[in-house]
Amino acid sequence: MKKIILLALSSFILTAMFSQSTIIGTTTYDVQTNNSSKNRIIVYEDGTISTLWTGSTDPTTAFTDRGMFYNRYDGTGWGAYPTERAEDIRTGFGEIITVNDHEVILSHTLITGTEYAIQLYANDEIGGTTWSETGGSGEISGLWGFSYCPPGTDDIYLINADLQLITQIYFSRSDDGGETWAVANLTLPFLSTADGIPSILNGAESYQVRAHGSDVYVLFGMPNSDLVLLHSDDYGNDGTWERTDILDFPFDNFEGFEQTDIDGDFITDTIGTTDGYHEMIIEDDGTVHVFSDYHRIYSDGFGWIRNFNASGIWHWKTGMAAAELINTELDWVRDDCNIYSPYEGIGGDDFIYRIPAVSTSPAASWDPVTGRLYLLYTMQLEYTDIYDDPTNFAAESFRDIFGMYSDDGGVTWSRQNNLTNTAEDGEENFFLFVDERVVDGKVHAIWQQDDEPGTSLEGDVVHENNLRYQAFEEDDFIAPLGTADFDYTVDLFYVTFTDMSTDATCYSWDFGDGGTSNLASPAHTYATGGSYTVCLTVSNSYGPVTLCQEVNLVTAPVAAFDFDGDPMVTFTDLSTNTPTSWSWDFDDGSISTEQNPVHTYTENGSYNVCLTSTNLGGSNTSCSIVGINLATIAPDADYTYTAVGLNVTFTDMSTNTPTAWSWNFDDGTATSTDQNPSHTFAAGGEYNVCLQASNGGGIGTECKLIQVVTGIDDILNNTLTIYPNPANEFIFVSSDADMSSVTFEIYDVLGKKIPADMIISSAHQIQMNIKNIAAGNYVLKMSTGNGNVMRTITIE
Known part of the structure; x- marks a missing residue:
């Protein structure tokens, strides 16, 4: 059958359509989806836009004319608000996809009793208003369908529930735009209790489908199950599916009748999971992105309970081991800057829209030009309930649409920004749908705007709801963070700070010395002078911003x-x-x-x-x-020496800081100006070595008679010991060598031989009586047939 809809252009021209939202239609039927984001908006490269929603004009709960309402932007203006459905039978929960050169609407209709079927209606061309059933319309059993057609093809991929009380999810594929079905009503594997998935009875629209080439992906997840991604690399044919868990629920087949004790400590644990609202898109290179809202549940064994004090969106993409959480938490109303309380003002009635999370309805769009990934979602705002009392059992918080973006594929995200800002004015923004591609640098979205949270199916009075469209530009996603700035005046150690920040609600000062303040413009007294790094952190609903400045006070000198x-x-x-x-x-x-x-x-x-x-x-x-004058006293020259054969090392021992040295080795012309020279004599013998040490105060001279040994027995030379030295009565000479043939003689510094009594104690020790020798420095000469050894002795 064929249905023709005339879309008269509305009287206004959207000269500013890309900077504000526009109402593109209305509906009394106000449930657009049970859970996941649906294909409800298509933006074409020529600037035209096709949109779709479940609509009705019936003011009663019968909604007799319910069906898919279609409106279009032709490049200059939107059509008038549609007042009838595209199909010729009652339908709902549909989607719109582009199939080659035309568009197809897929929705479900009740056949009889509990039996539903998927209806397909196609127009003649993109934007056409004549809709006709395809050959394959009504051949797929079930309801709540999700579909996808890869660009430039007529391949339709479809998943849907079998019944209202779901027992299985069907997969179907058409290779000719819905005229016939190559795969029909194939039960998807891995979604049964045998696979750890609990009953999917209440999993309405907790799934999505996407395709890229021969790869087909199906996403499924409920609050009490794993979030799983099914993948076929053969167009979804039977037997080609595999399963990946991207968010693990720690209990299989969980129905709430066991304690959520993860770590075995007998204490109930809260489990981070999802509420069933999902989004899935694929980049041009086949990279899959999955988004799902963050929910927490727990159970003491008597049924599971939701914990609403959580806010975030799960994200997973191809290559990740598991989904990671994007933080969306905001303390929207900061009555007390010292207390962070993002959930204190959230209304107590959360049992609407199938009990979603605080942040929910994720919808994503990818920019093929820049690679930027955009994420939009709806979030409850504090203190927006009609009772102005979030503790009221019936208090329902209104929602705004928020957005953020990532330039690194979802690794990091910008701060979220409120894109609608109407919740505080009593407008509810929910059922969000976006085009999966950024077109002309803009994220194109439609959503349902209501005057109160919830739906008529949950007891709200039937009334007219608006469908809004907006093309969000890049600047719309920039959060209006405050700007931190301050000035100060100094009076010695007393500093007065003046706040010059903008858009700030809360203040936190760090004065750099351990002192702090939460005043806007405080004063502070420092204990001492110096340079202090003073930091001011200002914050508003979107988060904190910090500015630091160096404050230089009078500082005590560092003397030098x-x-x-x-x-x-x-x-x-x-x-x-x-x-x-x-x-x-x-x-x-x-x-x-x-x-x-x-x-x-x-x-x-x-x-x-x-x-x-x-x-x-x-x-x-x-x-x-x-x-x-320490440098004007002439040195007192002195030195010591060590002889090894013909090589003698001299060590300067002069005092009074000499600055120059002159050595005469008494063996000809050899001299040195080193402080500590070494000299090799040509032959053994006695040498009168003289050192002259000089500075600005004069010259000091020291001469010593040294004996250079050649050919003497090495053992005698190397093991000779003389003690005590200095001595005043006896001197003992010992050696490992046999000294029975050694001649011992004592000479004064003038070379005169001095008589001394010698007592031979043994072949290895000689005792010499020096009692009668005057005090002074002497040379002990020891002679053998192989040579001489000379040592300096001192007699006191």
Whole structure:
């Protein structure tokens, strides 16, 4: 049969259609879907738009003329509000899809008793107003259908429930635009109790279907079940389906008659799940995105209960292991800035629209130009019930439409923004549908606008509801966060802060020293001067914004100075933090208050000079040692040496800080100016080695007679021990070598041999009596047939 609808253009031209919402029709029948988002709006590249909704003009609950109402924007204006359905029989809960060069409406109708069938009506061309049944209309059993036709094809994919009290979900496919069915009434697998899914009796429209190439996807989930994605890689043919759980419900076949104790501690746990409102879209490359609202339930074993103190949207896309939660929580009314209470003002009556979550009805759109992913949803606002008392049992909170976007495929999301802002004016915004593609940089949406939450099927009075359309632009999604800004004035350590923020409801100050305040324009006293990072966080219903500034107070100086000269010393102040006065103590009884004084010392010595720098922030002292004439005393030259064969290492032991050294090794022309030289003698023997150590005060000289051993027994040379040294009565000489053939002689520094008594204790130890030798430095010479060993001894 054929139905012709005349769409007279409305009298207005939408010159500003993309900046505000427009009423495109009305309906007395006010249930647009039981759960998931449906295909109700198609936006074409030429700027035309087709829309569809379940409508009626009947003011009674019979809704005798119920069916799918169609309206169109032809590029210049919308048609008049439709007053009759596109079909010639009573239908409902339909969708509109583009099939090649025309459009098809799919809806259900009651055949008899509990038997329903899916009706298909097609127009002649996109935007056409003549609708005729397709050849396959009425051949698919069931109701509440969801459909999809991939762009540029005439393939129709359809899923629907078998009965009002659902026992199974059917899948069907037409390859010729609904004229015939290649697959009809195929029961989808994996949705039974054998698969852990509880009874789907109440799963009305908790499902969606999409296709891309040969891949077909079916989404299904209820509050008490897993959220599952069924996938066929062969156009949905029987035997090609597989299942992926994208949100796991921890109990199989859950009907509420067992305690939700997840961790086994015998305490009831709350389970994060979904309320059955879903959305699914596919990008051009085949990436699937799934959205479902966040709901929480729990059970003590006597039936499950919903916890409405939660707000969020689940998101999953191809490649993710499980769905992740997008936070949509807002404390819309901040009566007390010290208390975060996003649910305090939500009305107590939530038993409408099949008991949805606070944030629900997700609807998504993807921009093929920019890759941006948009998410829209409806959310209850605090303190919007008609009783102005959310604790009233009958209080129903109104909803606005919110939106956000992601530029990284859903990994991160912008702050949500209220797109409608009419809930506080007593307008209810629900049953949201969007085109799955962004067209001309805009997200195109329709929704039902009511004057109270709920539907006539839930007891509301039958009345006329508006269908609204709006093309949301990019700027519409930018949340009007407050702007944090402040100025301040300083009086020493007392600072007065002046708030200059905009759109701020709450204030939180951090003064950088541990102090805080919630006043808009506080004052604060700091204990000391310095630089402090002061941060102001302002917030409104959309969230916080923070601004930090450096506040610089008078800071006590950090004293420092440099100096130069001897004995007249010039002191240079290097203090920081701008001192205003200086106090010098030169450690010789003299002081000064100049910034850079000059002071002359009269005596040699080391002076601990101290500078105290002061300003309004406090004082600080720094001290340094100033040496006077310490570098004008001639060195007292001295050295030690170590001989290994012909190689001798000399170590400078001079005092009074020499700055230059001159060594004469007494073996010809060899000299050195190193402080600690090494010298290799050409032959063994005695050498008078002299060191001259010098500085600005003069030269000091030290000469010592050293013995360079060549060929002497190595054991004697290397294991020789002389003790005690210095000595005053006896000297003992011991060695691991046999010393029975060694000759021992003592020489003074002038080379004169000094007599000494020698007692041979053993072949390895000799005792020498030195009681009669005058105090002084001497050389002990030990001779063998292989050479000589010489050691310096001191007699006291």
